[in-house]
Amino acid sequence: xxxxxxxxxxxxxxxxxxxxxxxxxxxxxxxxxxxxxxxxxxxxxxxxxxxxxxxxxxxxxxxxxxxxxxxxxxxxxxxxxxxxxxxxxxxxxxxxxxxxxxxxxxxxxxxxxxxxxxxxxxxxxxxxxxxxxxxxxxxxxxxxxxxxxxxxxxxxxxxxxxxxxxxxxxxxxxxxxxxxxxxxxx
Amino acid sequence: xxxxxxxxxxxxxxxxxxxxxxxxxxxxxxxxxxxxxxxxxxxxxxxxxxxxxxxxxxxxxxxxxxxxxxxxxxxxxxxxxxxxxxxxxxxxxxxxxxxxxxxxxxxxxxxxxxxxxxxxxxxxxxxxxxxxxxxxxxxxxxxxxxxxxxxxxxxxxxxxxxxxxxxxxxxxxxxxxxxxxxxxxx
Amino acid sequence: xxxxxxxxxxxxxxxxxxxxxxxxxxxxxxxxxxxxxxxxxxxxxxxxxxxxxxxxxxxxxxxxxxxxxxxxxxxxxxxxxxxxxxxxxxxxxxxxxxxxxxxxxxxxxxxxxxxxxxxxxxxxxxxxxxxxxxxxxxxxxxxxxxxxxxxxxxxxxxxxxxxxxxxxxxxxxxxxxxxxxxxxxx
Amino acid sequence: xxxxxxxxxxxxxxxxxxxxxxxxxxxxxxxxxxxxxxxxxxxxxxxxxxxxxxxxxxxxxxxxxxxxxxxxxxxxxxxxxxxxxxxxxxxxxxxxxxxxxxxxxxxxxxxxxxxxxxxxxxxxxxxxxxxxxxxxxxxxxxxxxxxxxxxxxxxxxxxxxxxxxxxxxxxxxxxxxxxxxxxxxx
Numbered sequence: 176x177x178x179x180x181x182x183x184x185x186x187x188x189x190x191x192x193x194x195x196x197x198x199x200x201x202x203x204x205x206x207x208x209x210x211x212x213x214x215x216x217x218x219x220x221x222x223x224x225x226x227x228x229x230x231x232x233x234x235x236x237x238x239x240x241x242x243x244x245x246x247x248x249x250x251x252x253x254x255x256x257x258x259x260x261x262x263x264x265x266x267x268x269x270x271x272x273x274x275x276x277x278x279x280x281x282x283x284x285x286x287x288x289x290x291x292x293x294x295x296x297x298x299x300x301x302x303x304x305x306x307x308x309x310x311x312x313x314x315x316x317x318x319x320x321x322x323x324x325x326x327x328x329x330x331x332x333x334x335x336x337x338x339x340x341x342x343x344x345x346x347x348x349x350x351x352x353x354x355x356x357x358x359x360x361x
Numbered sequence: 362x363x364x365x366x367x368x369x370x371x372x373x374x375x376x377x378x379x380x381x382x383x384x385x386x387x388x389x390x391x392x393x394x395x396x397x398x399x400x401x402x403x404x405x406x407x408x409x410x411x412x413x414x415x416x417x418x419x420x421x422x423x424x425x426x427x428x429x430x431x432x433x434x435x436x437x438x439x440x441x442x443x444x445x446x447x448x449x450x451x452x453x454x455x456x457x458x459x460x461x462x463x464x465x466x467x468x469x470x471x472x473x474x475x476x477x478x479x480x481x482x483x484x485x486x487x488x489x490x491x492x493x494x495x496x497x498x499x500x501x502x503x504x505x506x507x508x509x510x511x512x513x514x515x516x517x518x519x520x521x522x523x524x525x526x527x528x529x530x531x532x533x534x535x536x537x538x539x540x541x542x543x544x545x546x547x
Numbered sequence: 548x549x550x551x552x553x554x555x556x557x558x559x560x561x562x563x564x565x566x567x568x569x570x571x572x573x574x575x576x577x578x579x580x581x582x583x584x585x586x587x588x589x590x591x592x593x594x595x596x597x598x599x600x601x602x603x604x605x606x607x608x609x610x611x612x613x614x615x616x617x618x619x620x621x622x623x624x625x626x627x628x629x630x631x632x633x634x635x636x637x638x639x640x641x642x643x644x645x646x647x648x649x650x651x652x653x654x655x656x657x658x659x660x661x662x663x664x665x666x667x668x669x670x671x672x673x674x675x676x677x678x679x680x681x682x683x684x685x686x687x688x689x690x691x692x693x694x695x696x697x698x699x700x701x702x703x704x705x706x707x708x709x710x711x712x713x714x715x716x717x718x719x720x721x722x723x724x725x726x727x728x729x730x731x732x733x
Numbered sequence: 734x735x736x737x738x739x740x741x742x743x744x745x746x747x748x749x750x751x752x753x754x755x756x757x758x759x760x761x762x763x764x765x766x767x768x769x770x771x772x773x774x775x776x777x778x779x780x781x782x783x784x785x786x787x788x789x790x791x792x793x794x795x796x797x798x799x800x801x802x803x804x805x806x807x808x809x810x811x812x813x814x815x816x817x818x819x820x821x822x823x824x825x826x827x828x829x830x831x832x833x834x835x836x837x838x839x840x841x842x843x844x845x846x847x848x849x850x851x852x853x854x855x856x857x858x859x860x861x862x863x864x865x866x867x868x869x870x871x872x873x874x875x876x877x878x879x880x881x882x883x884x885x886x887x888x889x890x891x892x893x894x895x896x897x898x899x900x901x902x903x904x905x906x907x908x909x910x911x912x913x914x915x916x917x918x919x
Binding site: 185187191192195199241242245246248249251252253255256261262263264265266268269272274276277278279282283286 | 743745749750753757799800803804806807809810811813814819820821822823824826827830832834835836837840841844
Binding site for chain 2: 557559563564567571613614617618620621623624625627628633634635636637638640641644646648649650651654655658
């Protein structure tokens with residue numbers, strides 16, 4: 176092209192980043208419904224009337240936060256590059272083998288959980304240890320793809336959606352019992 | 362009393378917690394306007410048209426988040442108890458002297474900054490080091506009250522409001538240039 | 548007294564802070580051995596030869612870090628003041644009822660886990676959810692004392708000791724297989 | 734090759750990871766001395782007798798921690814891949830333009846600072862905002878290389894070394910004044 180690239184100044188396009196986040200989660204084999212099922216598993220004992228629809232909605236809201244999108248895209252990117260063996264050898268070894276002393280995957284996961292506050296930490300640690308549902312599949316090293324970052328990220332999105340539900344349910348409950356509800360946590 | 366206390370089961374009242382947060386900030390001598398001035402100082406070079414009204418609004422929104430309210434109330438509480446000399450002696454010494462190796466004040470501050478993502482960290486560290494405006498007064502040990510927690514908390518609220526503005530301004534800009542804006546960061 | 552208090556300038560005494568940490572853990576009914584048992588439970592599947600002696604040693608090393616001491620003392624202090632009903636009413640309610648949307652206890656716990664890096668997060672979330680051993684007793688609301696902070700803190704110390712063991716075991720293994728071991732993680 | 738790759742099981746080699754960290758910092762144009770100069774700038778007002786030798790030593794100790802090595806290698810890796818334009822387009826845009834709303838660089842930086850506790854946060858925010866010395870050069874977008882992650886990482890290593898010095902100096906002071914020093918913070 177005649178026009179040099181520099182002529183079009185960079186400008187963040189939020190919709191593109193949001194769309195890419197959904198696209199890459201799907202491309203790496205994770206559906207919103209599977210994440211919503213983790214949320215249901217974590218929350219149904221506290222809210223017996225919780226519906227899958229609500230779980231899906233809360234997962235989507237978590238995924239609409241830019242901090243979450245940044246972590247999801249960066250983590251999936253590192254998984255892909257590990258598969259392509261394009262990383263610095265020492266990093267390649269640690270990521271492709273999901274080395275226990277490499278904790279950057281958990282650091283990215285925590286940047287997701289943090290957005291909805293500290294009450295999500297426990298849920299994250301719990302699903303990350305038990306690896307129910309989709310997490311078990313993502314963590315299965317025999318299946319080919321490198322999901323060192325993705326399994327932690329999916330657990331963190333589920334934990335965050337659980338925190339979001341806890342905040343909302345409290346607000347709903349206060350409305351029902353006729354309290355003058357504060358404007359917070361919206 | 363005839364009626365035992367247990368008869369009225371505990372139920373979180375969000376409005377009361379929100380109101381207490383505002384009440385105690387004011388009682389400890391910090392106005393919303395002073396925090397908004399810190400925000401203006403941090404952000405005006407990036408957004409020359411930023412108004413004090415916007416800064417005040419963003420500070421209020423930050424203060425409406427429950428995670429923020431929890432940190433503000435807990436921090437102010439520890440300052441007050443240090444003034445009243447009601448703490449375990451070793452803790453009393455560290456808090457009333459704002460001991461450099463005691464970092465729980467900064468930990469609470471970070472739980473505030475985290476809510477609006479990692480882009481607030483830099484602003485927090487900057488105001489906490491330079492101590493402009495209200496922070497200088499809060500940090501003045503000769504004035505009597507113990508503000509070991511409060512100065513960090515006020516800096517964190519200002520840094521969070523700055524992050525919030527950065528997220529909103531980007532969304533506004535994308536609307537103006539006619540981009541189809543994503544739904545995130547709301 | 549004739550001599551005014553100001554004559555003895557404040558000077559942090561690390562030993563006193565360390566001793567107070569051990570003293571208050573014990574006074575609140577938690578022994579080092581009980582924390583070591585949590586560590587054993589978390590780590591024995593990875594290191595079948597792990598001894599209780601090693602677990603105790605690692606818990607003691609974690610408790611010798613000042614960041615950990617600060618969090619332990621501050622958390623226990625808030626539990627005690629909640630028992631004495633000396634807190635701001637809204638905070639009193641949240642802490643004495645271990646309100647789910649109050650997350651400062653988890654924030655203090657995370658400041659402990661952070662010292663040994665992100666690999667401790669998962670262990671923390673896991674024990675905090677399952678509440679094995681001592682955590683079950685601490686979390687029993689019917690027993691009287693308020694342990695809103697203490698149960699999270701004890702879980703965090705156990706998770707940190709587990710991380711510490713993981714780092715050390717790797718170093719030992721590398722020595723055994725004759726690798727020229729790096730000097731890190733000391 | 735006849736021998737399948739699986740025959741050599743993965744085994745973390747700590748020395749290799751440590752060496753790679755130093756190698757890549759140097760390759761990206763950052764010397765230990767430059768980081769030590771940042772430390773000196775941050776700490777000399779508190780410790781007038783602080784020597785460059787001590788600063789260098791403390792930077793080296795920070796770089797010997799595995800959590801730090803993981804963050805340094807991962808950050809530099811993402812900078813390199815951004816230069817090579819090998820990233821997912823949306824991530825490519827954000828990293829190569831050091832987008833203000835992309836905060837993963839700061840998240841990695843914080844995983845470094847965390848290792849020495851919360852007292853490093855303020856120093857990190859301060860140098861990250863003022864960009865003295867080497868940080869100014871790293872942040873100069875006109876010079877070619879992409880240092881979106883590296884400038885935050887270098888600031889974080891300097892802030893951590895400053896925290897480490899603060900902890901050690903306190904221990905030294907307590908020895909001098911004849912106190913029975915606790916064993917912590919070693």
